[in-house]
Amino acid sequence: MNATAAPEKRRWEAPYAEAELDAVVRVPGSKSMTARALVLAALASGPSTIKRPLIARDTLLMVEGLRAIGVGVDTGDDEAWTVTPGGFRGGTSIDCGLAGTVMRFLPPVAALADGPVAFDGDPHARKRPNDGVIKALRGLGVDIEDGGRLALPFTVNAAGRVKGGELEVDASKTSQLVSALLMAAPRFENGLDLRHTGDRPVPSRPYLDMVVQMLRQAGADVDDSEPNRWRVAPGELQGREWTIEPDLQNAAPFLCAALVAGGRVTVEGWPTETTQAGDAIREILVQLGARVEWTRGGLTAYGTAEPLPGELDLADAAELTPALAAVFGVSNGPFTVRGVAHIRGHETDRVSALVTELRKIGADVDEYEDGFRVGSGGHERGTWATYADHRMAHAGAVAGLAIPGLVLDDVACVSKTWPEFAEVWEQAVRGKG
Numbered sequence: 001m002n003a004t005a006a007p008e009k010r011r012w013e014a015p016y017a018e019a020e021l022d023a024v025v026r027v028p029g030s031k032s033m034t035a036r037a038l039v040l041a042a043l044a045s046g047p048s049t050i051k052r053p054l055i056a057r058d059t060l061l062m063v064e065g066l067r068a069i070g071v072g073v074d075t076g077d078d079e080a081w082t083v084t085p086g087g088f089r090g091g092t093s094i095d096c097g098l099a100g101t102v103m104r105f106l107p108p109v110a111a112l113a114d115g116p117v118a119f120d121g122d123p124h125a126r127k128r129p130n131d132g133v134i135k136a137l138r139g140l141g142v143d144i145e146d147g148g149r150l151a152l153p154f155t156v157n158a159a160g161r162v163k164g165g166e167l168e169v170d171a172s173k174t175s176q177l178v179s180a181l182l183m184a185a186p187r188f189e190n191g192l193d194l195r196h197t198g199d200r201p202v203p204s205r206p207y208l209d210m211v212v213q214m215l216r217q218a219g220a221d222v223d224d225s226e227p228n229r230w231r232v233a234p235g236e237l238q239g240r241e242w243t244i245e246p247d248l249q250n251a252a253p254f255l256c257a258a259l260v261a262g263g264r265v266t267v268e269g270w271p272t273e274t275t276q277a278g279d280a281i282r283e284i285l286v287q288l289g290a291r292v293e294w295t296r297g298g299l300t301a302y303g304t305a306e307p308l309p310g311e312l313d314l315a316d317a318a319e320l321t322p323a324l325a326a327v328f329g330v331s332n333g334p335f336t337v338r339g340v341a342h343i344r345g346h347e348t349d350r351v352s353a354l355v356t357e358l359r360k361i362g363a364d365v366d367e368y369e370d371g372f373r374v375g376s377g378g379h380e381r382g383t384w385a386t387y388a389d390h391r392m393a394h395a396g397a398v399a400g401l402a403i404p405g406l407v408l409d410d411v412a413c414v415s416k417t418w419p420e421f422a423e424v425w426e427q428a429v430r431g432k433g
């Protein structure tokens with residue numbers, strides 16, 4: 001099987017939790033840290049090593065994209081990838097799959113190449129917002145052919161250099177726009193003085209802390225002392241050794257499982273300090289009535305009889321929405337989620353998809369532009385659609401803990417960030433985890 005191709009669909013019956021859980025789970029590396037480490041390594045002046053990288057469709061697409069423009073990436077050792085930067089080559093094309101990180105992070109890098117670089121992706125990737133990246137690069141003087149679409153497919157007609165300087169963007173649809181520009185900025189002739197001037201705030205803000213921290217670790221001079229403004233000085237990035245933390249977004253459905261099925265779930269190696277947005281799940285679980293404890297092996301969540309009703313603003317940790325929505329969809333409620341308008345532009349329109357699937361299992365749900373309210377949950381058996389979205393599959397798995405015989409129309413989409421998700425989930429639920 002080609003790990004960067006869109007996966008063949010696979011139906012899957014989510015395991016029902018016959019008993020309380022008692023599972024210990026090891027999750028693979030963070031998608032976001034792996035993607036940033038690869039990009040920063042490619043932009044650096046010397047070689048880098050990436051320890052415990054995430055090996056999944058999104059990060060392998062990033063590897064292929066970098067290779068296409070002439071970066072050496074050795075993925076022979078699953079525990080440590082090595083990246084050997086080189087002069088970026090044009091006259092090539094890059095497949096973004098459905099990866100937001102690839103379609104946003106690589107165009108500013110490709111703008112430094114010596115010729116055109118064409119970008120395209122999965123059918124739904126063409127619908128994901130990418131006007132921000134195209135307009136920003138144009139604002140920096142880069143020629144882009146997009147047929148007027150302001151979305152994939154487009155070609156970056158790179159001329160080997162980007163002037164940089166002052167730039168205003170509207171990053172309210174995706175924080176990845178800011179991350180993308182900041183990473184390439186040290187290589188712009190005048191660096192970058194970037195302002196977000198959109199009416200709505202930048203979502204998913206912890207990812208900006210992550211990119212600033214990683215840029216500084218690579219030797220960049222970044223000033224983020226003013227809200228909505230980032231200044232990056234021109235200069236060399238250093239090659240270094242990156243160690244990737246476990247992916248806390250992918251860990252979250254497992255901790256949520258303890259809320260639905262009761263018992264306890266431990267995620268190994270949970271970092272005590274992190275910039276990962278998924279770390280927010282610890283406090284959310286407590287707000288919902290679960291007990292969360294640090295243990296020698298990691299972080300353990302203990303279930304509760306019924307999650308406590310309440311309202312959550314998930315603007316900064318919006319990828320937690322699907323798994324939490326599934327918890328709410330099989331619980332008494334009421335629960336409200338706000339602040340997640342931007343997830344309508346994720347792998348699918350997640351607000352609409354979640355409302356549709358929760359109604360199918362019999363939950364009483366109201367949809368808002370920026371979220372939804374689950375008045376009361378339901379337990380009707382049927383087919384849970386996943387919309388080629390890994391986190392919709394995670395959500396279906398969570399709901400299936402409480403609904404015997406719930407079938408996901410496709411679980412293969414988990415390959416985006418964790419190809420082995422279904423097997424690890426089955427082990428956790430059936431007691432071998």
Ligand SMILES: O=C(O)C1=C[C@@H](OP(=O)(O)O)[C@@H](O)[C@H](O)C1
Binds near residue numbers: 033100173
């Ligand atoms: O920078 C990153 O690595 C990410 C930023 C977030 O994007 P949005 O700001 O579009 O939500 C997040 O949802 C995505 O999965 C990963």
Ligand SMILES: C=C(OP(=O)(O)O)C(=O)O
Binds near residue numbers: 098099100101319417
């Ligand atoms: C929104 C997500 O991904 P992407 O990086 O493709 O935007 C996600 O993983 O939930």
